[in-house]
Amino acid sequence: MRPRSTTLTSLAALLGAALLAGCTSDAPADGPAAPSASGSAATDGSGDSDFFDQAEYDRQLELAKETPEGPEDKPWEQMLRPEFIDTAEYAKKGGGDAHLCFSNAGVFNPWRQVGLKNMRAEVELHKEIGKFTVLDAQGKDDKQISDIQELTGKGCDALIVSPNTTATLTPAVERACEKVPVIVFDRGVETDCAVTFISPVGGYGYGAAAADFLVEKTEPGAKILALRISPGVDALETRWSAAKRAFDKAGVEVVDAKFTDGDPARTKSIVADALTRHGEIDGVWMDSGATAVAAVEAFEDAGQEVPPITGEDQQDFLTAWKEKKLTAVAPAYPTFQWRTPVIAALKILGGEEVPKEWTLPQPVITEADLDDYLEPGMPPLHYAMCGCEELPGFPEKWGGKE
Template sequence: MRRRFTVASAMVGALALITLAGCTTDPNVAAPSDDAAATEEAVEWFDQELFDKQDAEREVVPEGPEGEPWLQHINAEMIDTAEFASEGAKKACFANASISNPWRQTGWITMNQQLEVLQEAGVISEMETRDAQDSDDTQIADIDYFITEGDCDIFLISPNSTAAMTPAVERACDTGKPVVVFDRGVQTDCPVTFIHPIGGFAWGIDTAEFLIDELEEGDKVVALRILPGVDVLEQRWAAAEKLFDEAGIDAVDYFTGADPAEIKKIISDELAKGDVQGIWMDAGDGAVAAIEAFEDAGADYPVMTGEDEMSFLRKWKDTGLTGLAPVYSNFQWRTPLLAAQKIFAGEEIPKEWVLPQSPITAEEVDQYLEANDGMPDGHYAKFGGEDLPGYPQVWQDRIIP
């Protein structure tokens, strides 16, 4: 049964640069249908302009309050929200793609703890949430339900997919109520703001450059990908593949569905063919399984990129392998509610709210392991909720509202 919660307490190079975000660890979007897969095959995911934009944004010092990256922004065009200024606590309606994987669960917990703060401050009266469970059709119905219900003061939307959700988001915009899109994007600029980390190309550049620096020309890299057709994931690989090709790295890629058994089989088969010097992943799910495949084969550990999921950080530390943990800033789940606060106060906010996105390096692993001691393996180190009520117990106990 689909869960319904009431919490009281450019497409590549396309329109408006509202590309998908948040899949970093969010690869459990429903697999595309045969028709959809056929359509995706025709998509050219590499976009030089967007690649260059995100490459440059990696070097930008974000603006905003120090120590609060969820309120920082990069190269923002600030817009006026005075038309939405209004007093009193407001009802937020949240159409969520899913909480079907650890990245989304970590964000969902953080979002609800941020909600608690804003409820106590009299900013938000309640947040009614509908969980689409990774279904486009369900999320379209959820958004239309909110529109028909008619008592939403603001729409918060984390789209399940980009193109399919665009008309529903536009219908929400047509109500005249503010719309905030985050994590993944849509092909319209009608939302008041679109909130996301730098993006998939930045992830791909960070990870590929790291592997290239650590490896030699001709070395073998196995790329473990979650699934096709999700643009932020496709952009990660498009960027990495370009750089591997230019550097003479022998890279082969496989879709795994984040299945540990499939990951182990892929690695075992590749090791049977010869040495594998590097592992590249477009999300951290299954990173430990990949490392265990090398252990099972008695092979030297690879140079590897995973993610800031605690299971990978712990395995990285235990093995001493050469690694990097790219990050798709999980703290972004706080930002939509804080954006709502600013919108109803009539404050300026970024039209495209690009949040900082920086990997965890070998020099920082101990710091993040210590800071997240006691957190479960599915927790994300850069979740950014340390100042929220319930820390650390709510995240340790994995209390899913």
């Protein structure tokens, strides 16, 4: 299995709104952003990524075009190019209900909050799960290392891990693999000891989809503003490196690439500054859509028309897109992926085959299907691709109304 969907290049993993906290170089993509420092990479995202891997880039762009295997109406069970492995050695012996454990990087943003609700609801569907233990690392590597150690001593039949960061959590995951079958998802580690690694197509696919849209909607020489959320995170770095290649190939100029720290106020300030210095911006590319609405509002505050913009499947952005008639696209890092580790764990404990690398589809919302993902009654920070509409407690447990 590739360490976090790459071959030899070290990567780290994913998306959503971030709060300013933590200070590791591989801060989680949808977790605490690395603190900014004047003149450092944390304030200027214009450089090319050291994370780039040509073979993985090619692979993801190919996967994004393929039709996955599996139930058409259950994307969280679908698979792209699965290579199955035997799991008979992990089959639960002695009968009795299963005890699943989950070491979570944290629930410090809406994307992760929606995801955890999905996972808990998936657990409710399976009566063979007698106990589900969750420990929250609160975006801290040292706490998650301790959490994983604690969980491996609690009699867990299988351990699900969403790592806070890549390199730092690798040794803890490797130690856990010696004691219990491990399922890693969302973010990766630099080891293939987990029974399966679960994630959507990946950052290259996301970044390229957003960049290709802007290239299509602008002319050569257009001025693009890139809003990035946090440095040193694989799925964000790969998103950016894929976008940079698309822009360079098309002759589109990235006039600024700035880190927002997931902060709406900072996002507005960056947009305002770009408009002051460049006079006009022809498109906005984002590696995470958490502050997309803030970017839209910044153009409106400046009395300018909102240019083509990329966002994500968050309800506030989808609503703004519809109501303001924006020219937009929304690649997704779907929260339905939080259901898959539970399904995988039960298959493993049942001795059933699973893919060594379980790659899920990664849809993109376009103008044509925008209405399909707008969900009346759901809160602004709800993620549309949750795959949760038929789960127990929907929509109330997700903050929605009937």
